[in-house]
Amino acid sequence: DGGITQSPKYLFRKEGQNVTLSCEQNLNHDAMYWYRQDPGQGLRLIYYSQIVNDFQKGDIAEGYSVSREKKESFPLTVTSAQKNPTAFYLCASNQGVMNTEAFFGQGTRLTVV
């Protein structure tokens, strides 16, 4: 079945540690996105990539990094520079053309203690 997979579903890390969240899709989509969701704030764009080996900062990129070495994969690293990393992280993909919807992974709930 085609889809977008995030792992792990739950992640706990100590403060000051970097952590990488996985996102893989087999939909052959060109564009991939990372969002962060906090209670009452909706989804905020962290990074997005329109094509392999290229990505752009979203609205809240500080303290995060990404790579897009393969079309299928768009991992997100939450670095120690991110001041408030505890959140629900959602990865999405779409065909990269207008009027096409985004498909989401199941999300990773990151808790930093």
Add this chain to the structure above:
Amino acid sequence: RKEVEQDPGPFNVPEGATVAFNCTYSNSASQSFFWYRQDCRKEPKLLMSVYSSGNEDGRFTAQLNRASQYISLLIRDSKLSDSATYLCVVNPNTGNQFYFGTGTSLTVIP
């Protein structure tokens, strides 16, 4: 000004009621509009796309008003299973980004 604004609610309605949500967007050049549904602690899932001519899918009707820059979602004959958060999503036609509203919470009461 935010790209997309929604009334967060909550909307608490009895079963069988009709409920409507509105969402305004700031970029007049926006081309793509969607309504997503998100259940508690789950990922958003596409409910329906919003076309210029409006569209209907069973009990759900979505409409676009370009002049006033808002989209709406109407749910008729509400079911308990409609309880969720409804997200308005706009693609502003620049960089293929998606902008999400904060979501409107709906609870359908028996």
